[in-house]
Amino acid sequence: MYQFMESLLVEEIKIEPFSFEIERGKIKEFVMAIGDPNPIYYDVKTARKMGYRDIPVPPTFPTAIEMWGGLDFETLIDLLDLDPLKVLHGGQEYRYIGELYAGDTVTAFPKLISAFEKRNLRFFTIGITYKNSNGELVLYSESTIIERGGSIK
Numbered sequence: 001m002y003q004f005m006e007s008l009l010v011e012e013i014k015i016e017p018f019s020f021e022i023e024r025g026k027i028k029e030f031v032m033a034i035g036d037p038n039p040i041y042y043d044v045k046t047a048r049k050m051g052y053r054d055i056p057v058p059p060t061f062p063t064a065i066e067m068w069g070g071l072d073f074e075t076l077i078d079l080l081d082l083d084p085l086k087v088l089h090g091g092q093e094y095r096y097i098g099e100l101y102a103g104d105t106v107t108a109f110p111k112l113i114s115a116f117e118k119r120n121l122r123f124f125t126i127g128i129t130y131k132n133s134n135g136e137l138v139l140y141s142e143s144t145i146i147e148r149g150g151s152i153k
Contacts, residue, residue, distance in 0.1 A: 018070035022103065110126055
């Protein structure tokens with residue numbers, strides 16, 4: 001366990017930042033996929049009537065930003081040297097500091113926060129800080145990836 005953690009700390013696995021322009025169409029695709037009928041996600045006039053400056057992003061939309069923006073499943077598999085057949089999604093958390101709307105561009109700064117082994121499972125936590133085009137922090141997300149079976153590589 002300690003060798004594994006030390007090697008990750010020494011190597012400092014780098015995950016490249018990426019930018020993503022939030023589009024109305026992507027928001028619509030996302031809410032259709034999750035079955036959210038709220039009209040603020042489909043119609044800009046309704047969103048503005050409700051006090052938003054444009055169509056707001058739904059609470060779990062950052063997952064789509066990661067997948068479409070550059071930190072997709074294949075990238076994580078390669079980066080962390082995982083067996084894709086043994087990977088589980090262990091959890092996801094979002095902390096909104098600001099608001100995100102269609103038309104905004106965000107830059108994501110991902111970082112491997114922790115990696116450890118417990119009972120034949122490997123756990124990885126990735127934190128992502130999102131900044132808007134003005135460089136202001138607007139969101140922080142954290143996800144846990146679990147690889148089951150096998151021992152430390």
